[in-house]
Amino acid sequence: MPTKKATKAPAKKAASPTRTTSAKRAATEVDLPSVKEPVITEEPAAPSGRLGIRKTYKLFIGGAFPRSESGRSYVVTDASGGFLANAALASRKDVRDAVLAARAAVSKWAGATAYNRGQILYRIAEMLEGRRDQFIAEVRAAEGVPAETAAASVDAAIDRWVWYAGWTDKIAQVYGNANPVAGPFFNLSSPEPTGVVGIVAPPDSSLLGLVSVIAPAILSGNTVVVLASDKRPLPAITLTEVLATSDLPGGVVNILTGYVEETAPHLAAHMDVNAIDLTGVTDPELATNLEIAAAENLKRVIRPSATDWTADPGTDRITRLLETKTVWHPKGV
């Protein structure tokens, strides 16, 4: 029952106060010097007799939050090397499970009205806005950037959902068209989602970069399996809590944490994946090997590129994951 889990799990996590503002934390948390706190804690918590509840960072597959089937985890540190969390270390089997979930979600998501998809993407922005401070803290911890930079990045990520939400019911209008063929035929070209898209998320931009690759893929009806940045995976997992409470059907977005060089080859070679976005692959040799693996079933490939995530995103990332279908019908009385 993935949907049930999906609604339950985030509710539990939303109640966790560990990532709320420092003022609130100061009033509610106890300072225990023996426990090494993440840098997210901006100042030592005042002794108030309460031990904070930490979050277990798990995977997001089919709308549920499982641990890796392998039982493995790995240490995620902040920008200066301090311990942040033990994240799930996804395996080949997790990749397969995620592809299965993504495939199962395609027909419902692609079959939803564009208006409905737009509303859900907009709701993601709403949910993200409400947890803005939490994300600023997580992005700061992950990327080691000043508070203002993190805030700008989170704001841009929220606004990006709004930008792409509006595209769901417009892309077919600007990218599809009627064709005036030389004969008595009705002829219409419309874009359709390509299907299941594998994505290697940008390694550096832990939230804005991530949102910038997920949103354009799913808005048209694709479903995705995302390999989060292996060094900065925590904002991705917290984002799944937002996705799970935005009426996004389970399986539309699946996020795996772990080592990209371990999981990406399985995703690139998976015969039930239609396209792969290698944007986040930094090792050129790995990128080449992934593209070769992807050729086995002629996946559409987005090659790695250095991208300025703050720039106007345009429509390129939407259209490269679309197929054009052209339907002919004779005219006659």
Add this chain to the structure above:
Amino acid sequence: MAFEYAPAPESRSIVDIQPAYGLFINGEFVDSVDGQSFKTINPASEEVLADIVDAGPTDVDRAVAAARHAYERVWGRMPGAQRAKYLYRIARIIAERSRELAVLESIDNGKPIRESRDVDIPLVSAHFFYYAGWADKLDHAGFGPHPKPIGVAGQVIPWNFPLLMLAWKIAPALACGNTVVLKPAETTPLTALAFAEICQQADLPPGVVNIITGAGDTGRDLVNHRDVDKVAFTGSTEVGRAIAKSVAGTDKRVTLELGGKAANIIFDDAPIDQAVEGIVNGIFFNQGHVCCAGSRLLVQESIQDEVLTSLKRRMARLRVGDPLDKNTDIGAINSAAQLARIRELSEIGSAEGADAWSPPCDLPQRGFWFAPTIFTGVSQAHRIAREEIFGPVLSILTFRTPAEAVEKANNTPYGLSAGVWTEKGSRILAIADKLRAGVVWANTFNKFDPTSPFGGYKESGYGREGGRQGLEAYLAH
């Protein structure tokens, strides 16, 4: 009763085939530097037509260098309106020489003159005319405010529609400001070489179009050439896969138009006579050498007998023979190798338990021929239901519900085209939505137009040719 037809051959005196051809590089026909040679033959008679160069790596180098030079110095910086005028000229010359080109195509390829004359060559001219008009309107095409060309395009085309595939490749490439090196198929080089002459007649600047002939190795050298910016290929999925692997890790842009195994779905309310014409056109057009051929017939169980009876009656009227005869419906198989492939898969079809049927027909003694054939009792597991035969062989399967039809139609790694036959409009739209194919013909089949994008889903490749969408493959982004 059957009517008897007197032979009505189109005269071949209109074509002038030279005994030997060079390569077309930098605006002139030149001898090969390091190539071999091979002979192109008439598949309907096995008569040798001409000696053709099997271009070597140095030849490819020279052609790419000529294209690069023309791109940097002339074509890439020429105003779009000027490029348009050259393309309009080419379109007009093709129309002027259309009968000659049709005859030449039928001689070299084996396709009926009725098709080369009425389908291939008119579409070639129309394709150039259509893209000519885009050359000075690219700012308005929806690919950014000032889209730029990519550079040198290496293009490899198949033998089933030789000049038409050339047009699909060259017209949009040139309209967008790219220069090209194109390799026609080994068995059908003659119309591409005639096109080279048309470029000369149009005073196209040297190096903008270069035609190099050869076989697989020449194509590989072209695709892998480091100074090629854009690769466009039409052909088998196997070769397409190899190309996709070979460009991995490069900056080359690629479009691939590959194989297909299209389902042609006939619902029980379809107009049977029209549907039967559509089935015949779907699989026997161009001897079935069509990547989007309707090679899997999915007929609703309740009308299976009626459709089959009608189809057999219609097939008995198909005239197989001399491609230059104006009454011929089905011409020669393009090559001995292709004939062997069709025979092999057909034999496997019988061995796996399907039932073959062909109308009685006298096939010529010389040349490569295969009678139009249908297989009944085909299951989805049969190889003739899964693999592209690329010949006049139809596999017939049945279904009961619309859901089953969609399920079976999509049960293939390919996704190039599909057909739907029903009188119910809402059903057409619903089924068309669910079919994973780039082109869906509803109550028609195998229709093509320069304004209409063509290309596949899944392992039928990526990118679109034709229409506004066809520009995208030749613009930088």
